[in-house]
Amino acid sequence: MAGVTKYHMIRDHLLDRLDSMAAGEQLPTERDLAQELGVSRMTLRRATDELVAGGLVRRRPGSGVFAVGPKLDTALAATSFTQDMLSRGLRPGSRMLAFERRAAGARIGRRLEVSPSADVVHATRLRLADEEPMSIETLYVPESVVPGLTVDDLEDASYYELLRLRYGVVIARGVQTIQPTVTDEEESRELGVPLHSPALLFERTSWAADGTVVEFVRSIYRGDRYQIRTELTVPRTAAPVQETTG
Structure with a gap:
């Protein structure tokens, strides 16, 4: 249960960050974000994958993850x-x-x-x-x-x-x-x-x-x-x- 709660906290943190980002702005690297939040890269990737699936961010292979902007x-x-x-x-x-x-x-x-x-x-x-x-x-x-x-x-x-x-x-x-x-x-x-x-x-x-x-x-x-x-x-x-x- 603690793992689920921690995962949701990471997702909510990313959503809060995205609220202040313009469309096309790049998120920090996975390594930097994981270090900043004190979580494993696997847990961070799971939260990011959910945002990608929801159309809130776009992952560009070799470039990183970028904000899409509000719908x-x-x-x-x-x-x-x-x-x-x-x-x-x-x-x-x-x-x-x-x-x-x-x-x-x-x-x-x-x-x-x-x-x-x-x-x-x-x-x-x-x-x-x-x-x-x-x-x-x-x-x-x-x-x-x-x-x-x-x-x-x-x-x-x-x-x-x-x-x-x-x-x-x-x-x-x-x-x-x-x-x-x-x-x-x-x-x-x-x-x-x-x-x-x-x-x-x-x-x-x-x-x-x-x-x-x-x-x-x-x-x-x-x-x-x-x-x-x-x-x-x-x-x-x-x-x-x-x-x-x-």
């Missing part, structure tokens, strides 16, 4: 990545990975409520915050909604703002699903994370006020940098019925 809360609300990052005081950016026009096909046609032969714009962007990769966003939109859209229009720009200012389209509602996943080889390379790292898969369909589908988006968010935040409300219970006599 960003993702509220379940209709907001653009650009607005979200700006609200956090971070500099949003993006790098285009793919851009093309093509026939929707059966699956995307169903999502966009268009014919499988209808033209759609398919754009994949690596979304950045202060130059750090955060997510990979794949956007599908009917060509009829965004005629003349170019790759330059989406480079370091908000799609929602572009819709509103250029095309006069305002998103009225959307449906979004979220599920856990792991990164594949290409996603891991672009996001700068190990293969099969934990991630969050968002899929969203949005409509304009007239009922036109204006986007289907599939986004992979880094699990070590994001967490879901929801606000819960407790429903009011009905007032108790007062019994009367007489």
